Amino acid sequence: MAVWLQAGLWGLLAGGALVIGAAVAWFANVPRSVVAGIMAFGAGVLISALAFDLVDEAESTGGLQPTVTGFLAGAAVYVAVNVVLSRRGARHRKRSEDQQPSEEQQNGSGVAIAVGALLDGIPESVVLGVSLLSGEGVGVAVLTAIFISNLPEGLSSAAGMKRGGRSPGYVFGVWGGIAIASGTAGLLGALLLDGASPATIAVITAVAAGAILAMVADTMIPEAFERTHLYTGLIATIGFITAFTIERLG
Numbered sequence: 428m429a430v431w432l433q434a435g436l437w438g439l440l441a442g443g444a445l446v447i448g449a450a451v452a453w454f455a456n457v458p459r460s461v462v463a464g465i466m467a468f469g470a471g472v473l474i475s476a477l478a479f480d481l482v483d484e485a486e487s488t489g490g491l492q493p494t495v496t497g498f499l500a501g502a503a504v505y506v507a508v509n510v511v512l513s514r515r516g517a518r519h520r521k522r523s524e525d526q527q528p529s530e531e532q533q534n535g536s537g538v539a540i541a542v543g544a545l546l547d548g549i550p551e552s553v554v555l556g557v558s559l560l561s562g563e564g565v566g567v568a569v570l571t572a573i574f575i576s577n578l579p580e581g582l583s584s585a586a587g588m589k590r591g592g593r594s595p596g597y598v599f600g601v602w603g604g605i606a607i608a609s610g611t612a613g614l615l616g617a618l619l620l621d622g623a624s625p626a627t628i629a630v631i632t633a634v635a636a637g638a639i640l641a642m643v644a645d646t647m648i649p650e651a652f653e654r655t656h657l658y659t660g661l662i663a664t665i666g667f668i669t670a671f672t673i674e675r676l677g
Contacts, residue, residue: 438613448581471666489629556616
């Protein structure tokens with residue numbers, strides 16, 4: 428199977444976790460403390476994958492300067508776009524309670540939330556595609572981290588959408604669309620960067636890593652802390668060491 432097609436399928440699989448999480452939130456009444464705990468765990472998993480896979484791999488591939496530049500640029504771009512979307516109603520898109528505005532409360536918030544969710548998911552899928560270019564197969568630790576973190580993201584955000592009066596067509600349309608977009612992003616990441624220089628791959632990987640870290644700090648940890656409070660750090664630590672163990676054993 429072509430590498431770019433593999434990347435697309437892996438990206439689709441990782442994005443599919445968002446749909447699974449959304450379905451659980453829509454059809455089951457999951458306690459918010461459980462959602463927050465899973466979110467904290469997922470945040471720790473992602474931070475571990477960033478530290479021991481993405482940033483480390485970028486630096487090894489292309490050197491320190493491209494890695495630092497890309498990492499800071501990724502975070503800056505994410506934050507800039509997130510600020511714009513937040514002003515349009517997407518600020519609490521991962522919250523499971525009543526923070527998400529309805530369309531009546533803020534016109535255009537539905538589109539902003541959907542675009543914000545897309546913004547959160549695309550960098551993760553790009554790095555999956557790039558990870559296949561080494562010829563060693565998909566990065567298991569990164570794939571596991573993204574899948575585990577996507578479950579509570581979809582669960583929490585869909586719960587908030589439901590409480591905000593969004594229709595099932597909107598909720599599953601958003602997450603289904605993002606799953607497809609994730610597969611497309613993974614496919615394009617592998618297709619367009621095949622044959623690229625090590626420095627270019629390092630920059631792209633670092634850009635995605637910086638964006639993911641900014642997303643974790645801006646959206647996942649606040650939602651987790653709202654319910655788990657002083658236990659957030661411990662749960663995130665467990666997620667971190669779990670991902671680290673998977674990376675070392677894999």
